[in-house]
Ligand SMILES: Nc1ncnc2c1ncn2[C@@H]1O[C@H](COP(=O)(O)OP(=O)(O)OP(=O)(O)O)[C@@H](O)[C@H]1O
Ligand SMILES: CC(=O)C(=O)O
């Protein structure tokens with residue numbers, strides 16, 4: 001095996017510090033091959049275009065349907081990635097991850113499997129809707145699919161939060177508000193059916209807080225009303241922008257062009273109902289908890305210590321949803337304390353003027369990258385596909401922009417939860433991501449982003465330097481893949497932060513770390529039992545991956561490990 005290795009052996013407290021560079025004698029330092037043959041072959045093969053092409057996920061042996069056992073001697077591979085790798089080659093695997101909100105349109109076993117085959121990396125359940133029983137079924141179904149069919153789909157639970165929202169629509173899936181119609185928003189408890197054109201509101205102080213003349217925005221402005229009269233607990237409003245009212249839609253009210261935050265500003269970010277949902281999520285083993293309407297870092301820290309005290313053997317990542325006016329005031333501090341962030345553009349667009357949403361998105365994506373936190377861009381990416389089978393050109397441009405910003409993940413909401421074309425929507429996200437990523441690589445559009453140091457310890461600094469250097473080397477040498485052996489997943493995420501040109505194969509010992517890595521840009525997570533030495537790990541990985549046809553002799557890889565703090569460059573034997 002041709003190996004060049006660069007090792008930084010991190011000193012334990014009682015050993016002496018030294019760094020070594022070892023090169024096997026037979027191997028000369030030579031200029032890099034201009035283009036690796038495998039890489040150029042892959043680049044010429046079209047991975048996919050805008051036309052839905054589900055066949056890219058099928059392989060000759062129908063791998064997506066093959067069960068993969070988790071024995072100590074084997075490797076757990078995402079069946080979908082495996083098929084994508086075989087089909088498209090290393091360089092053309094998708095780097096942008098995809099999150100799908102699960103709802104009535106996608107909660108069945110077959111629909112969930114279709115999403116997993118279509119490239120869903122994370123399934124999101126929104127606690128604003130549905131019962132615990134419903135959510136439990138979905139979560140268990142995802143787990144079953146992972147176990148039986150070799151997927152590595154992670155589960156994200158999204159809290160309701162205690163902002164003001166409408167109640168259910170008395171059993172109706174939606175209601176149409178027409179221009180000029182008078183609707184009543186009320187906090188009264190109606191015993192039997194709701195009177196016509198009446199909406200129940202979740203927040204008791206509603207009628208006291210609003211004033212005649214205020215503008216009421218449903219779902220971030222999808223429907224608008226003007227408050228015309230207050231009668232006790234009832235608020236009469238005239239519809240000024242018609243549209244569809246959906247159950248439990250968010251409500252905000254504006255006065256003289258500014259968002260009104262009266263007593264509702266005192267509502268807790270995590271309500272008592274949210275705490276019950278969080279307990280439920282912990283018990284069901286979710287991988288991520290996304291916290292709605294985060295206002296400060298304290299709430300994130302509080303939740304993290306709550307989780308740490310309850311799950312000793314595994315971790316749950318806490319994602320801060322950036323969707324409130326207040327979150328923008330403490331943005332950096334919130335992101336720093338969290339394990340990732342979501343640009344939740346739906347509610348965000350109801351709390352700040354719409355024209356500010358794109359710049360906030362760009363800012364959040366950038367801060368997350370700098371602080372090494374995964375970031376999800378969410379809401380209305382393909383909104384028209386709730387009803388229609390093709391996206392608008394503007395939606396495709398929006399998706400492209402998020403991919404171009406190199407966000408870790410894109411999310412479907414209503415498109416997959418209750419739309420008519422969930423799988424097609426996912427196909428559009430997948431093919432636009434692949435196409436834009438490839439274009440970006442071909443055009444060599446590297447943005448020079450300063451990556452400030454994030455490590456707090458000396459050993460952390462070494463890991464960070466190793467990852468930064470390895471990513472640079474990978475681009476320069478045009479290697480086929482970076483291999484990283486990491487127990488905690490940290491070194492994999494540091495590599496992902498560099499957004500290298502080649503995919504990152506992340507090997508980890510834990511299925512839970514593996515699922516959580518599935519949210520991060522460019523990472524292809526595998527589960528593997530580690531040996532104590534790197535040589536054995538590499539040899540076994542090569543032979544397992546070669547057996548599956550995922551790598552070939554001669555492929556050029558750079559391997560890193562957080563156990564040995566080393567960089568090795570080699571051709572697959
Ligand atoms: N579990 C569910 N059961 C029923 N309907 C659901 C469910 N999850 C989502 N939906 C439907 O899909 C729509 C979009 O989902 P989404 O998760 O974006 O919710 P949302 O109500 O807009 O809130 P959020 O701001 O938390 O995203 C919802 O408005 C709802 O109509
Ligand atoms: C995703 C979400 O919560 C929003 O966009 O509001």
Ligand SMILES: [K+]
Nearest residue numbers: 158159160292
């Ligand atoms: K929510």
Ligand SMILES: [Mg+2]
Nearest residue numbers: 323344346347
């Ligand atoms: Mg929201």
